[in-house]
Amino acid sequence: MPHGHCEGRGEIAERSRRLAKTTWLFDLDNTLHDASAHIFPQLGAAMKAYMCEHLDLDDAAATQLRQHYWSRYGATLIGLMRHHDIDPDHFLKQTHHFPELERMVVAPPALKAMLRQLPGNKILFSNAPRHYIDAILEILGIRRCFSAIYSIERLRYRPKPARSGFLHLLRHERLDPRRCIMVEDSRENLRTARKLRMKTVWVSTSTRHNPDADVQIRTVALLPRRLGQL
Numbered sequence: 001m002p003h004g005h006c007e008g009r010g011e012i013a014e015r016s017r018r019l020a021k022t023t024w025l026f027d028l029d030n031t032l033h034d035a036s037a038h039i040f041p042q043l044g045a046a047m048k049a050y051m052c053e054h055l056d057l058d059d060a061a062a063t064q065l066r067q068h069y070w071s072r073y074g075a076t077l078i079g080l081m082r083h084h085d086i087d088p089d090h091f092l093k094q095t096h097h098f099p100e101l102e103r104m105v106v107a108p109p110a111l112k113a114m115l116r117q118l119p120g121n122k123i124l125f126s127n128a129p130r131h132y133i134d135a136i137l138e139i140l141g142i143r144r145c146f147s148a149i150y151s152i153e154r155l156r157y158r159p160k161p162a163r164s165g166f167l168h169l170l171r172h173e174r175l176d177p178r179r180c181i182m183v184e185d186s187r188e189n190l191r192t193a194r195k196l197r198m199k200t201v202w203v204s205t206s207t208r209h210n211p212d213a214d215v216q217i218r219t220v221a222l223l224p225r226r227l228g229q230l
Contacts, residue, residue, distance in 0.1 A: 108221035
């Protein structure tokens with residue numbers, strides 16, 4: 001019995017050493033916190049209003065076009081930039097404005113402790129604008145958990161799931177994708193990560209199989225329990 005117990009501790013120590021050389025790429029919305037509860041409904045309404053005003057559309061047409069661009073490009077903004085010459089900074093400032101953001105953020109209570117204890121380097125990799133990311137991280141108290149932040153501006157408006165955004169981050173941080181673990185709620189974003197030979201964690205309550213996920217968890221707070229599979 002003592003011998004087996006030592007082996008178990010040795011395996012845990014070895015796993016920790018390997019993970020210490022790993023870089024975690026964390027998405028933000030619906031990964032580190034639940035944006036669907038309060039933030040996304042308000043964001044969707046703001047985007048629709050913006051499109052109605054600047055593209056002279058009615059509500060139904062704006063909703064349909066917004067969903068089309070999000071599905072095609074991974075972000076509504078990209079479609080607006082490519083097809084309507086919309087200024088990205090103006091759009092992001094107008095649509096990502098949440099005066100009561102602190103009351104809208106829903107996250108696991110153990111999030112900060114989990115990130116601090118997780119071995120390895122951590123980078124935030126989000127399609128959101130920088131001012132919004134900074135506000136969320138401040139509310140959650142987790143800014144210092146990340147060595148770098150990649151917002152849609154820093155990705156040069158080439159958001160996930162576009163391969164170019166991933167490559168920009170990897171080159172700038174001098175990372176080997178085979179030593180990266182992507183933690184995401186989006187199937188499409190994980191598909192790109194998997195093609196680049198990253199390990200992948202899908203944060204989702206879905207019962208559908210995801211062939212691009214090495215691990216699936218209901219909430220990011222459960223991540224430490226699944227390290228053995230990574």
